[in-house]
Amino acid sequence: MNTPISISYTSDKSKEPAKNFADKHKLALNPISENKTSLILNYTEEFVELRDTEKNIAIHIDFLSGDLAHRQQFGGGRGQSIAKAIGLKQGVTAPSVLDATAGLAKDAFVLACLGCPLTLLERSPIVTELIRDAVKRAEDDEHFQSIIKTGFDVKEENSIKYLTQLSSNENATLPDVIYLDPMYPERKKSASVKKNMQLLQSLLGKDEDTQALLDIAIKVARKRVVVKRPKGAENLSALNPTYHVASKKTRYDIYIIPQ
Ligand SMILES: C[S@@+](CC[C@H](N)C(=O)[O-])C[C@H]1O[C@@H](n2cnc3c(N)ncnc32)[C@H](O)[C@@H]1O
Known part of the structure; x- marks a missing residue:
């Protein structure tokens, strides 16, 4: 910390x-x-x-009202860039997603709303507590239950360690997609960094081990690894993505796993 x-x-x-x-x-x-x-x-x-x-x-995190609930109701379903990034298409079953940088669980919740079974990994006990508290407050809500019915499993784990263990376990069920959204270094105009990110940045600083995380994610994912980056940011590693999906402020770098 x-x-x-x-x-x-x-x-x-x-x-x-x-x-x-x-x-x-x-x-x-x-x-x-x-x-x-x-x-x-x-x-x-x-x-x-x-x-x-x-x-x-x-x-604090709130799955029932505010931004997240609004996005769930009006967010655009499978037309959203994040849906395209994880490979959701009309008529295709939603892939299982392991969100290896869960943070405030906003992206994970959007993916759960799209029907994806989710595993969320977060290494900060403080941030994990915020997610667990939000799940506990929402779990009796029928609508929330229907969103997370395929799985919304929150684990306090370092993803590099967790994925390394998964890769050496022959019986493990591997996720279709691994989603990464590491902390991006604070920009000069810090006023432009949203309140949520300012607080997370002062708690956690910058994630320094993202290259190792991407390397192990590429070994473990069955279909693709998706990396969320601010528009205009450099790639996470020297390895070029297969392609990217761009939206107004965000770019998703997609690494397709050869079958
Ligand atoms: C920018 S935030 C993610 C925001 C998230 N996508 C959301 O929608 O709220 C990055 C988070 O990833 C976590 N993180 C970074 N590297 C990690 C790792 N190796 N294992 C587990 N968590 C990690 C950080 O602690 C931080 O909470």
Whole structure:
């Protein structure tokens, strides 16, 4: 982790889960009014949030309302660039996807809405806790249940290690698609970096091992590896993608696995 973080809670009711997490990860625990670091994982009675108390910005994940629900309702289905990138076509069964850089699970949720069985890997325990909290709050909702019925399996794992183990297990079921969206270095005009990304960047910094992740992903994926990049960014590695799908702000580099 880059910036130091501690655990906070807003009431007696939210103290217990906060304490469990703090004990497990050996992090300081304080009521929100006495927090000791500017960055906190804060347990409220409604949700768990990542908060920067100095900048006064906070994020939590919500699968039932806000941006994600809106995208699910009006997002354009199989016509979206991300759907094309993972190879979804009319009349074709949705591929299984392993999202090896789950983050705030936005892309994973969009892919689940498209019918893909999902495995989400996230190495930061803090970020994994945000995803698990959002799943827990949504899991009794019928609509959410219908979206994730083919699978939405969240694991706190380093993907390089996980994929290396998968590659040496002859009996493992391998994912059709591996999806990568590593942290992109902060741009000069940091005001243009969205609030969510600013917070993640101060917590995690830049992902330094993306080349190794792409290499092992290409060994493990059955059909393709998809790498999400900001438009105009350099390729993730010297290996050229087979082709790319571009949208307004994003480029998806596609590495097709020869059959
Ligand atoms: C830019 S964010 C992903 C955002 C995500 N696509 C979304 O829609 O919210 C990148 C995330 O990948 C995670 N990550 C990077 N390398 C990883 C690895 N080797 N194993 C597991 N997680 C990794 C980082 O901790 C970070 O949370």
